[in-house]
Amino acid sequence: MPQSRAVRPLLLVAALVAGAIHAPRARADTASDPVPVLPGDTFLSPGPRALGFKDGLAADPSTIGNFRGLVALAYMRGRVRDSSGRRWLMVNDMRLFHGDYVSADGIQRQGTFAFV
Amino acid sequence: MHDFTGGITPAGLVWTVRLPDGALTTPRGNVVMVDARDVAVVDDRAAPAGETPATVSFQMTWKGRGGRRRLAAASPAFAGQFFRHARAQGTFSGAEAGFDFASAMRGRARSTFAEFGTEQNGSFLAAAGQCPRCRAP
Numbered sequence: 001m002p003q004s005r006a007v008r009p010l011l012l013v014a015a016l017v018a019g020a021i022h023a024p025r026a027r028a029d030t031a032s033d034p035v036p037v038l039p040g041d042t043f044l045s046p047g048p049r050a051l052g053f054k055d056g057l058a059a060d061p062s063t064i065g066n067f068r069g070l071v072a073l074a075y076m077r078g079r080v081r082d083s084s085g086r087r088w089l090m091v092n093d094m095r096l097f098h099g100d101y102v103s104a105d106g107i108q109r110q111g112t113f114a115f116v
Numbered sequence: 117m118h119d120f121t122g123g124i125t126p127a128g129l130v131w132t133v134r135l136p137d138g139a140l141t142t143p144r145g146n147v148v149m150v151d152a153r154d155v156a157v158v159d160d161r162a163a164p165a166g167e168t169p170a171t172v173s174f175q176m177t178w179k180g181r182g183g184r185r186r187l188a189a190a191s192p193a194f195a196g197q198f199f200r201h202a203r204a205q206g207t208f209s210g211a212e213a214g215f216d217f218a219s220a221m222r223g224r225a226r227s228t229f230a231e232f233g234t235e236q237n238g239s240f241l242a243a244a245g246q247c248p249r250c251r252a253p
Contacts, residue, residue, distance in 0.1 A: 066238035074204035078225025
């Protein structure tokens with residue numbers, strides 16, 4: 001279960017909620033997949049401690065280990081509508097990773113990834 | 117409540133999905149844009165409980181300003197050069213059986229906090245450490 005998580009990806013809520021995090025396992029590994037930075041389905045959520053991010057600014061925003069390249073992170077907030085016209089509050093943790101990584105098979109590769 | 121995520125691989129890679137190389141563009145050194153369409157995710161809903169296959173699309177722009185500063189940590193080890201100030205905005209949409217959503221016509225989603233820069237970790241950081249002239253990318 002992910003730890004140190006302040007904002008969830010593409011979370012749509014009709015009202016602000018807080019609670020335990022359950023993360024689905026929905027994908028299979030391939031040899032060319034990146035490896036995680038941290039074990040145990042965990043990652044860091046960098047941000048100002050004044051805003052409640054206990055990891056602080058000096059925390060790796062990458063979820064990919066053995067990585068070198070561009071990183072962009074954004075905690076997003078906005079309004080969306082569903083097809084019935086109902087309004088939802090959207091709270092996202094979105095990240096981009098683009099560059100070199102050493103995959104699970106030990107080969108250095110290049111790729112573009114999104115944390116969604 | 118809907119909770120769209122990229123899932124977790126058995127190896128423990130959390131919510132991180134591959135994008136086509138053309139999805140990302142950097143028109144200027146302080147700007148990065150991503151245009152991702154129909155990314156396969158799951159909606160991990162509380163009610164009715166369960167995971168539903170879904171897709172999401174997003175178009176986002178990050179802008180950095182104020183020069184770069186070095187950020188680093190020892191555990192897990194990483195080092196990078198990040199803009200002192202960054203912000204992001206974007207539009208989002210998604211769909212699954214029986215539900216879809218899209219950003220409101222007015223009011224793009226905006227960041228409450230953003231980072232943008234370059235970094236290295238793991239074996240790349242170790243390699244840079246063996247070379248005194250090497251620094252974060």
